[in-house]
Amino acid sequence: MDKLKFWQLIKPFRYLIIGAILSLVIFTNLGLVMPLMLKVIIDRVLVNNQLNFVFIILVTILLIYTIREIFFYVSRYMIFYISQRILFNVRTKLFRHLQNLSLQFYEEYRTGKLISNIITDVAALQQMVSASMVNLAVNLLMIVFIVGVLFVMNPILALISLVLIPLQLANFMYFRTKIKRGWMDLREKMSEISANLAETLNGVRVVKSFAKERTETRNFVSNLRPAMDVSMDVNMKGVFQWMICEAVNIICLSATIGLGSYMVLKNKMTIGSFVAFYTYLGMLINPIVQLSNLITIISQGMGSASRIIKLLDTIPDIRECENPIKLKTLKGNIKFKNVNFGYSGKTVVKDFTLDIKTGKKVALVGPSGSGKSTIANLILRFYDIKSGKILVDNHDLRQLGIESYRNHVGIVLQEAFLFSGTIAENISYGAKREVTREEIEQAGHKANLHEFIGNLENGYDTEIGENGTSLSGGQKQRVAIARAILRDPKILILDEATSALDTISEFLVQEALDNLMKDRTTIIIAHRLSTIKNADMIVVMEAGEIKQTGSHDDLIKEDGIYCRMYQSQEKYHSENIAEKDDETAEEADKPELPAEPNDFDGIPDCPAA
Ligand code: ADP
DSSP states (O other): OOHHHHHHHHGGGHHHHHHHHHHHHHHHHHTTHHHHHHHHIIIIIIHHTOTHHHHHHHHHHHHHHHHHHHHHHHHHHHHHHHHHHHHHHHHHHHHHHHHHSOHHHHHHSOHHHHHHHHHHHHHHHHHIIIIIIIIIHHHHHHHHHHHHHHHHHOHHHHHHHTTHHHHHHHHHHHHHHHHHHHHHHHHHHHHHHHHHHHHHHHTHHHHHHTTOHHHHHHHHHHHHHHHHHHHHHHHHHHHHHHHHHHHHHHHHHHHHHHHHHHHHHTTSSOHHHHHHHHHHHHHHHHHHHHHHHHHHHHHHHHHHHHHHHHHHHOOOSSOOOSSOBOOSSOOOOEEEEEEEEEETTEEEEEEEEEEEOTTOEEEEEOSTTSSHHHHHHHHTTSSOOSEEEEEETTEEGGGBOHHHHHTTEEEEOSSOOOOSSBHHHHHHTTOSSOOOHHHHHHHHHHTTOHHHHHTSTTGGGOBOOGGGTTSOHHHHHHHHHHHHHHHOOSEEEEESTTTTSOHHHHHHHHHHHHHHHTTSEEEEEOSOGGGGTTOSEEEEEETTEEEEEEOHHHHHHSSSHHHHHHHHHHHHHHHHHHHHHHHHHOOSSOOOOOOOOOSOTTOOOOTTO
8 A cells, every 4th residue: 555645644643643652652661560569579578578668569559550540541542533633634535535526437436335435444444543553552562561571580481481472473474364355355245235235225116116125135145145254254264363372372371380480499580570470471462462453453454545545546537727717707608619529438429519698598409318418417517528619608618617617507407316404405505605594485486386385384494304205306306496596507407307297397397497597598408399499599419419400480390300309299298188088088998108209219200391
């Protein structure tokens, strides 16, 4: 992993880290006096019968442990503070970065997997930062100090008993890579599972309507089982590692007891020294075990940190130019000049030239897949064009500051996306400044929402659930329109804004849209041509190219796709109404209604021409 990047994460806290380590050194050192005190008690008090010495020793112990407590508090406070601040910075950076990444990035990356990776990676990093900082420093220091003390006390015994350190190290090294690989495998499997889970839950309607619950459960289980096996395997490797660690310890301790007893009997060591030596050796086990756990935590954390850094290093495809023009106001004139564009190599928009005049309503129509939404995406600069130019108020779109430009653009999609929260919060979401309740209600009024909201017990403060589950399609759409009204954009994009609605909701929404469209440059994408009859200009697209332009009245006179499409839709509607009238007369043997034609394929030639 990129050490430099990791260093940048911790650099702002380097002085605090030095302070934390210093207080840890003091805390650890003070913990090592107890066995020494034992030695003094045994060798001086017990052997020489000096009871008055006990009092001094007890006071010293109390004093030392009080100071140790203070340093315990200081060191832990500093460490937790540092680790939380580092994580705070990482989370903020990640969130900001994710907002800046282009739609292309999100199309390539499955969102469920992304979320799971971020959550688990940040959690692993958190564990690593806090656990490793506390434990790594404390345990390493403990080992170094204890080894030092043991050598001072009895070099020969120390040499023999400390064979345990290289043995334990070999044990950890052996299992380390295996455990690490297992964890990585498990992480990958779990994020796949999370991604599938998120997708199934999002598509729960589809799953249920196709009665696929059992298939989905089977898929889920078949993914879950290998993850369980890997998890079991990794955990058992940890258990083996621990068992070997214990065995090595017992062998070394036994050897020390044997040799120590011999030395005491031969008067080469005092009883006090022997007890102290043994106690110190016992104190060595815990830090070694803890270090072995740390190896896993650190290897997980390092993996996570490198994934986070890689994500942070993903360069946003859509970048602001060096000295962007920050527009305070916008007239709303959009010019496409010979624009070519495609997603990942496939050309979708070809030699597209169009002048959308300030304040005009321009409708884009054409078969699905002809590139209408792509034009809307290009206007929003969700993608950059391959060649040609898009000019907004005669500035190249790429020269404009992205945020300041998008602040002047509003969009209403086929499916309104609402956040959980109240209706008022959702309406004010897009506003460029703080808005008053009055302004929110005015927007609600213009969006034909007032009556519906008036009937709700909590009015504008009604909670709407995740993505507005408690609202109908038309109501959600009108909330989205109120949001756009409050945003007051100069350029407005309506992407099939009414096509998912029934006739009554469509009427209410259409009225709301008419209010919204006043005095704005509006690009309307629609397949129901009756809704765009009074657009100032209709652009007919096919396979990414402009085939016809003109007003409805002009186009209906031309022999072309528009006329054919219009007549076919008219025919469908009149038949549909006639069918409905018949239905009331004779209920039996209802013929299937043909699907509403929204494509241009297979439509007969236009007789009007
Ligand atoms: P329309 O709005 O007219 O239905 P689109 O602009 O959505 O058409 O799509 C035009 C073409 O581009 C289609 O062939 C579609 O499959 C393709 N397309 C749209 N979005 C993407 C994308 N994000 N990645 C790859 N191809 C895309």
